[in-house]
Each structure stands twice: as C-alpha cells, then as structure tokens.
Amino acid sequence: MATLIASLAIRNLVPADALAPAIVTLMFVVGAAAAGAAWLCRAGRFRVMWLDLAGSLTFIGVVISVLIEPDQMVSLFTPSDQPE
Incomplete structure (x- = not known):
C-alpha cells in the first residue's frame, strides 16, 4: 500500500x-531506516518487528529490481533535456 501511495506521489x-x-x-x-530503528530499539519483541519490516522491504525491492531494464536506471541519473 505504501509503495502505491509513493508511486502516485512521485509519478x-x-x-x-x-x-x-x-x-x-x-x-x-525505508528498509535501511527500519533497520536503523531496530538497532535503536531495546525491546526484543519490537526489534524483531523492525528487522522483519526491513528484511521484507529489502526483499521486495530486490524482486522488483530484477524487472528493471538497465536503460531505465540510466534515466534516473541523466537530465531529461539532454539527448540519450
């Protein structure tokens, strides 16, 4: 759900x-931020929750990144007014 909201916000x-x-x-x-929150959290139960969140976001990111073409990644770092 958060990914859908983020994609609508940055489209x-x-x-x-x-x-x-x-x-x-x-x-x-966001996964790195969740891992940082787990590192700061002292309670064992909440630390596991934050680590699970960080791991799942990282896993979903890796799965989606398999579908990305290399040319799409280049368009993130080049200005849009220059020819490719």
Missing part, C-alpha cells in the same frame, strides 16, 4: 520509465 517528478527504479530506491531507503 509527476520522474519520467514514467524511471518510476520503477525510483520506487526500488525508496524501498531500500
């Missing part, structure tokens, strides 16, 4: 073919 900021790499990058960033 006007990035080109359509760069949407998947942007979402995958966002998933990795």
Whole structure:
C-alpha cells in the first residue's frame, strides 16, 4: 500500500520509465531506516518487528529490481533535456 501511495506521489517528478527504479530506491531507503530503528530499539519483541519490516522491504525491492531494464536506471541519473 505504501509503495502505491509513493508511486502516485512521485509519478509527476520522474519520467514514467524511471518510476520503477525510483520506487526500488525508496524501498531500500525505508528498509535501511527500519533497520536503523531496530538497532535503536531495546525491546526484543519490537526489534524483531523492525528487522522483519526491513528484511521484507529489502526483499521486495530486490524482486522488483530484477524487472528493471538497465536503460531505465540510466534515466534516473541523466537530465531529461539532454539527448540519450
């Protein structure tokens, strides 16, 4: 659900073919933040919850990144007004 909301929010900021790499990058960033929250959490039960969230976001990001073409990744880092 969060990925759908994020894709709707950033679809006007990035080109359509760069949407998947942007979402995958966002998933990795949120997964790293969840792992950082797990590292800061002292309670064992909540630490496992944060680590599960971080692992699942990373796993979903890896699965989606398999579907990304290499040319789509390049469009994330090149300005749109320059020819390819």
